Amino acid sequence: MENLDLNRLPKHIAIIMDGNGRWAQEQGQDRLFGHYQGVVSVRKVVEAAAEIGIKYLTLYAFSTENWDRPVEEVTGLMTLFVETIAKEVPDLNKNNIQLQFIGDLSQLPPEARIALDQSTAQTAANTGLKLIIALSYSSRWEIVNAAQVLAKLVQVGDLNPEQINEKVFSENLTTKGIPDPELMIRTSGEYRISNFLLFQLAYSELYFTNTRWPDFRKPHLIEAILDYQSRERRFGKTSAQIVLDEENK
Numbered sequence: 386m387e388n389l390d391l392n393r394l395p396k397h398i399a400i401i402m403d404g405n406g407r408w409a410q411e412q413g414q415d416r417l418f419g420h421y422q423g424v425v426s427v428r429k430v431v432e433a434a435a436e437i438g439i440k441y442l443t444l445y446a447f448s449t450e451n452w453d454r455p456v457e458e459v460t461g462l463m464t465l466f467v468e469t470i471a472k473e474v475p476d477l478n479k480n481n482i483q484l485q486f487i488g489d490l491s492q493l494p495p496e497a498r499i500a501l502d503q504s505t506a507q508t509a510a511n512t513g514l515k516l517i518i519a520l521s522y523s524s525r526w527e528i529v530n531a532a533q534v535l536a537k538l539v540q541v542g543d544l545n546p547e548q549i550n551e552k553v554f555s556e557n558l559t560t561k562g563i564p565d566p567e568l569m570i571r572t573s574g575e576y577r578i579s580n581f582l583l584f585q586l587a588y589s590e591l592y593f594t595n596t597r598w599p600d601f602r603k604p605h606l607i608e609a610i611l612d613y614q615s616r617e618r619r620f621g622k623t624s625a626q627i628v629l630d631e632e633n634k
């Protein structure tokens with residue numbers, strides 16, 4: 386922790402929490418056991434992110450494609466979400482954490498939607514870490530959705546096609562008002578994006594670790610941030626330009 390440069394922290398970290406199922410199966414347990422242990426990691430990592438001073442943390446909890454998993458796993462996960470979300474609200478409030486959900490929430494069972502709405506409302510006044518949970522989320526869904534909204538605005542004459550720029554487009558994504566993640570972490574040794582924040586990750590630093598999500602803790606988060614801080618972010622420029630920009634700051 387003392388090696389972290391607090392002046393160069395990512396404002397927004399996004400995490401693909403992967404490897405719960407394998408983690409459980411490797412010890413002869415049911416996949417669902419891994420998801421339950423994954424909640425422990427969520428708690429620890431959220432606390433650590435708040436403590437370090439991260440402003441936004443987005444966690445990929447369930448993708449649109451995950452609806453195609455065996456029905457027992459899907460219902461088990463939904464039950465886990467409902468139980469956990471309600472239970473965590475007092476701790477979120479104690480830590481001044483504001484909760485938000487992104488994704489196609491209309492697909493969720495009613496009891497899950499109620500739990501989500503309640504916890505969002507109950508934490509709305511908090512001013513600390515913004516915790517964004519991607520649930521029933523897929524980035525292509527989000528992008529297509531934004532295209533539809535913009536097309537309708539053009540159709541009724543409220544928008545000219547020329548007015549559609551990157552800013553207008555991103556304001557019609559589910560992450561409206563949230564800065565793009567500077568750092569994206571994926572656990573469990575898979576090297577892919579799996580339909581997560583495709584627009585927003587355009588210039589994010591990507592960090593992959595073999596650690597399975599149920600084993601991921603604060604030291605792993607710090608390691609990822611340290612790795613991020615060791616990189617030069619060039620945004621298409623040359624290294625010499627970046628050095629000069631830094632000097633002129």
Ligand code: IPE
Nearest residue numbers: 402403404405406407408446
């Ligand atoms: C991530 O763990 C959690 C969800 C996708 C809900 P997985 O369930 O994908 O675990 P593995 O990748 O099969 O090990």
Ligand code: IPE
Nearest residue numbers: 401402403445446447448579
């Ligand atoms: C991505 O993990 C989605 C979440 C972590 C919620 P998956 O395990 O579903 O991704 P794939 O299928 O390996 O790409």
Ligand code: MG
Nearest residue numbers: 403404405406
């Ligand atoms: Mg997986």
